[in-house]
Amino acid sequence: MATTASVPRTVLTALIGVVSVALLSSGCSSEAPAQAAPAELGTADLAVLPDLNTFGKIDNAPLDPAPTAKATDKVFKVTKELPVYDKPGGKPFGKLPTVQVGSPTWVPAIAEQGDWVQVLLPARPNGLAGWIHAPGSTESARNPYTVTVNLANYSLEIFKDGASQGTHKVGIGKAEFPTPKGRHYLMASIEETKNTYSKYVLPLSAHSDSHETFGGGPGTVALHTWPTNEHIGKSTSDGCIRVTPETLTKLMDLPLGTVISIT
Amino acid sequence: MSSKKILGALAALAAAGLVAAPAASATPSAASEAFALSAKGLLNIDPLPYVNGKNGYDHKKVAEVPAKSVQVRALEAEAGKHNAKATVVNVSVDLGLDLLKELKLGGGQLLSAQVITSKCDKSGVSSSLVGAKLLGKPLDVAVPANTGIEVPGLAKVMLNEQVKNKNGTTTVNAISIKVSELQKITVASATCTPGKDGNTGGETGTSPTGKPSPTSKPSSATSKPSSSSSAATGDNGVAPKPVPAPAQLDVTG
Numbered sequence: 001m002a003t004t005a006s007v008p009r010t011v012l013t014a015l016i017g018v019v020s021v022a023l024l025s026s027g028c029s030s031e032a033p034a035q036a037a038p039a040e041l042g043t044a045d046l047a048v049l050p051d052l053n054t055f056g057k058i059d060n061a062p063l064d065p066a067p068t069a070k071a072t073d074k075v076f077k078v079t080k081e082l083p084v085y086d087k088p089g090g091k092p093f094g095k096l097p098t099v100q101v102g103s104p105t106w107v108p109a110i111a112e113q114g115d116w117v118q119v120l121l122p123a124r125p126n127g128l129a130g131w132i133h134a135p136g137s138t139e140s141a142r143n144p145y146t147v148t149v150n151l152a153n154y155s156l157e158i159f160k161d162g163a164s165q166g167t168h169k170v171g172i173g174k175a176e177f178p179t180p181k182g183r184h185y186l187m188a189s190i191e192e193t194k195n196t197y198s199k200y201v202l203p204l205s206a207h208s209d210s211h212e213t214f215g216g217g218p219g220t221v222a223l224h225t226w227p228t229n230e231h232i233g234k235s236t237s238d239g240c241i242r243v244t245p246e247t248l249t250k251l252m253d254l255p256l257g258t259v260i261s262i263t
Numbered sequence: 264m265s266s267k268k269i270l271g272a273l274a275a276l277a278a279a280g281l282v283a284a285p286a287a288s289a290t291p292s293a294a295s296e297a298f299a300l301s302a303k304g305l306l307n308i309d310p311l312p313y314v315n316g317k318n319g320y321d322h323k324k325v326a327e328v329p330a331k332s333v334q335v336r337a338l339e340a341e342a343g344k345h346n347a348k349a350t351v352v353n354v355s356v357d358l359g360l361d362l363l364k365e366l367k368l369g370g371g372q373l374l375s376a377q378v379i380t381s382k383c384d385k386s387g388v389s390s391s392l393v394g395a396k397l398l399g400k401p402l403d404v405a406v407p408a409n410t411g412i413e414v415p416g417l418a419k420v421m422l423n424e425q426v427k428n429k430n431g432t433t434t435v436n437a438i439s440i441k442v443s444e445l446q447k448i449t450v451a452s453a454t455c456t457p458g459k460d461g462n463t464g465g466e467t468g469t470s471p472t473g474k475p476s477p478t479s480k481p482s483s484a485t486s487k488p489s490s491s492s493s494a495a496t497g498d499n500g501v502a503p504k505p506v507p508a509p510a511q512l513d514v515t516g
Contacts, residue, residue: 044404047391048378051350054512055324055339075502102320102343102508141502177515190510193319200507201514208515217513218324224514239515255502 035114038133041083041092049095052084052130054187054203054220056123058094062086064110064120064127067182068263071110073142075257076117078105080137084130088116093130094123101203103188106257107132108143110183120259122187122205124218126180145254147186149241149262151179154233156243158250166250171231171242177210179239179262180221186251186258187220198224202251204260208239223251223260293430295383297347297453299338300354304446305362306332316342316456319509332358343508345458346384349437349451353377356448366442368416371398374438374450381437383455390423390437390451397440418443432456 041049050056083092098105100122107119115135121128134140144161151172158165173179184206192201206221213219219239226242236242243251294317298310308330312323322341328334336353356374358366377394388408395402397414408425419441426434437451 043391044393047380047393047404050352051339053322055322097348099320099341099343099346101322101512102510103505106502141500143502173515188510188512189505189507190512191319191507192511193509194511195513197516201512203512203514211515214515215513216323220512220514222512222514237516252507253504256505257502 035116036089037115037135038083038085038089038092045092046081046083046095049083049092050123052094052096052121052123052128053100054122054205054207055218056094057125058123058128061093061125061128062130063125064129064183066110067127068261069110069183071108071120071146071183071259072112073144074109074112074117074140075106075143075255076109076119076132076134076138076140078107078138082132082137084119084121084132085116086130088113088131090131094121096121096132101188101190103190103256106255108185108257108259109140120183120185120205124207126184126206126209127182128205141255143255143258145258147251147254147258147260149179149260151181151262156241156247158254168243168247168250169232170247171226171234171237173208173237173239174235177208177238178235179237179241180206180209181262182206184221184260184262186223186254186256186260189252189256197226198248200224200248200252202248206260206262211238214238224248293432293456295342295345295347295432295453295455297340297342297349297381298449299340299349299351299452300328300333300335300448300450301452302330302333302446302448304442305365306330306358306446306448308333310449310452311338312340314340314342314347316344316347319343319511321511332356332362340453342453345456346382347453347455348382348384349380349453351376351379351437351451354379354450366446368398368442372396373398373442374440374448376402376450379437379451381435381451381453383433383435383453385458388425388433388435388453388455390435390453392422392437395438397438402438417441428454 078096078098082096084094085092109117111118116131117134118131146159149156155167156170157167184204187205188203190201202223203220208219211219221239223241225245225248229244231242294315296315298313301310302308312325314321314323320343324339334355339350341348354376357372375396379392381390391405392402400414406422408423410422412420414420421439424436424439432454434454436449440448
């Protein structure tokens, strides 16, 4: 109270002026106000947006502003092809399809502003993040799970509502093809129909930074088993995280969109 | 001389394994499938990239075409159980003087486009053409099914071509071009098997709204032991446990 009284009136007036100008300028910009729903895109406008899937790569992309921070506990399922924007009310730079390698599209929320939700995305580069206007094209759910991977310790830890559910030893990428650090997420759950090293594979949103492509694929990093456990605790993969069958069974229980923080 | 050159080029293409593949409608199996581009005739390109959903979800993307006449930024195709999609990004098809002469065409670019897409899923069948031109003639973004257009020099052009196949599948080709009896080109083709149980290869009743999914139990009871009930589908808006979708993806091992 004393603070308010001691501030000269001219300063207060100036501050109010600054705030008003800021509000006015955002209102006068050519883009829609941040909280408003975006204008619906026409067929051509939507068609030219690149698909945000594990095969995609977005140039000059907005990135995760806080790759070491905690995400929210919300995940969003994309039920209808959905444009993704560089900021609330900003420009669209891609679109999320409803399917990712056969699994339904779920993305984790890392921030929210009204109906706008900032989500992590499955295309290159690593850390790609964008804003979706959630109503109408998504369903949301609470995801109590998170996973951390500590590369130096070859360890993976599963958390539920912040409480550890156990730590598991893993194998990681070799020095020349390192497992990429950052805040990634579980993109899909697949029963492999061609490759035989792991019956089930959990592809992440992450990509190898050293393998632009791998085996004909887009260099997607995944959690999976290996025919033997000899690689656990070693840096021998091309970027993927190799786990034991027991660990994979636990990871397969986690919802799509679960954030996997690799440090 | 031009004919000889073309024959030589064809022989080289054949030697490289580029043999014409059957059209989508002739495929005997009833699986969803897709490809971004195919050419049959003097210019031969196998459906590229070709995917089908017979053994689970398949998704491929390439950035090169094994034919000098075709430049692309990307050709992408994916197919699941009852859905398929094909996308062509920044394509140009220049047949070259020899082929143009052989096909009795004047000069000019046969096809150019920014994005051409076709897709089919539970919500329907569609295709779109953005920034597309055929021998310089601009094409509309979206047209009704089976819109035939006249392009001087070309025998037949069908946009948004939709065909019910004998095996029960439906094919949509964004552009189907018959230059003459000697040359056919199909751009962005998606074929879907009929089905209403979801639009994905591996989607099984995920239900974040609290309603248990009737289909999730049988599918998730595959060889994998269930170790946790806490991530069960749809309890109080909790994100569901996923059901593995049969699929193929080359990850980084």
